[in-house]
Amino acid sequence: MPDRKEPLLKQAVSVVDTLIKGAVQGLSSLHDDTPFWLRTASSTSKIENRPMVRLQNFESLDRYVGYWDRFICYCLRIAKARGLVCDDSSEEKSKDEKNAGIQDSLKLAKFSLEQEQRLQEMWESLLANEDEEVQVEKMKALSMSFILQSVKGVDHFNSPLVHFAAVLGIDEEGIRLRKGGECSFVLAGYLYCIRVLFVEHTLPAATRAEQTDVDIDRFLDLRGQYLIAGAYCPTGFIIRWLGYGKTISMQSGNSPSVTWSRSGGDDMLYFHGKPLTMSRFRGAIHDMIRDAEDILWRELMWSEEWERFEIDLAGINDDLACVQRGESFVTRPVNQLGDKVEWMAD
Incomplete structure (x- = not known):
């Protein structure tokens, strides 16, 4: 996550929060079976029993949104390091110093031409300090360029979405991979953001009252291409990984x-x-x-x-067998607590 020396990335985080939390608010206005189809992870005709809904726990929502914040900041940093944008607002530093800590990411992360263009537009919007509404729209376009991507016939790690899901599988200390039980809740939050952004793109909350069956058919069609397992899409691989994590967690439940x-x-x-x-x-x-x-x-x-003052409790002498009225460890002369009683009374 960005620190105080990265005001533009902090602004990007604010834009992501506005975008996703606004989309979450709109989940309650989805038509009929749409929330159920949104949560259904496979191409089967059997719909998911539980709908996609707004989280009641605000801390959980903030944690989920935080995963997408990290993903966007990760991509923006890599784009800047590769020279897709020129930021003259920061102090001059050597190239090696600027890119310290992300050398592996620069080698492994891959962007399509559309994604590079969207990243460049987002950086330019942040540098120009455009209106929040404009930045939210550009952030949505950037996010969707990652979600609506086919990985058919190519390495699925060519998708930044899949690549960063693997990054999330590394623990915060950076010294080991997360175990299945630890990683599954992270992927669940990551997947929640993907689904929320997807439905906001295909069925915008602002125009939901005017939407017809044509719009819902378009949602279902795009869902079949980019939001389910087995569709050669980044989300499909993440769903499978989440399934692996849950299985491992259940098998090691007694640990x-x-x-x-x-x-x-x-x-x-x-x-x-x-x-x-x-x-x-x-x-x-x-x-x-x-x-x-x-x-x-x-x-x-x-x-x-x-x-x-301090009293050494280990040195207190007491007799639990003594039941005489008015006597306790406080009145025993050996403990020398008589003056403390007067101090308390004063």
Whole structure:
């Protein structure tokens, strides 16, 4: 994702968010069986039992949209590195420094002539700071150039959509591939964005009230070419990969979520395959305790830093068998807590 030094890419992310979230809002106005056909992943005449709907959890939607944000930024960066656009707004840097970290992507990612043109137009729109409405339309055209692509007779990795799906299969640390259970939810979010963009292109929400059976037939025809498994399209390969991931996840459903190992003298905890050193885990617990103590002193006891004190709980002497009224670990002389009672009362 772009940082604060990449304002144009941050604007591109904002445009993607506007485009996809606007399309998601329009899902509720789709005609009859259209949401069911949109979610059906195969060419069978049997329609999917569950329709394509708006996600109720906004955090999940933001996470899904984030996958498309990353894809668009990935493609825009590669296009810029290949010289498809000249950006004079940034500081002068050497070519090697600008392209650091994406050398493999420059070699492996492939764009069609239409995709290169759309990427160039999107960059020019961002540089010219065009109206958001114009940028949204150009972003939609760019996105559809990736979705409406045939890979019949060619390597499916020639599709940027498939190529980036493979990139999403690498974990954030960049040191291993995601396991099936970890990757399936990522591909599901990626596929959700593809379907939402597809239906917004074929059946725009703004003109949905005027659409006829001709428009729906066009949607079904394009769906059969670009949105199902077995159609020699990028989306078809992603659907199959998602199926593989779900199968692997189900087969390993009884595997533990949390595992331990000792590496280099430090205990390592793995949660669903994600590493977390125990020193960091313990540090997080200590930080929470420290924050809780600070809130207790500041908000409940209204005490300044110099008034605060610590008590070694391990040194507290107590007798749980003692049931005499008025006696407790506080009143036992050995604990020397008598003055603390007076302090609390004050």
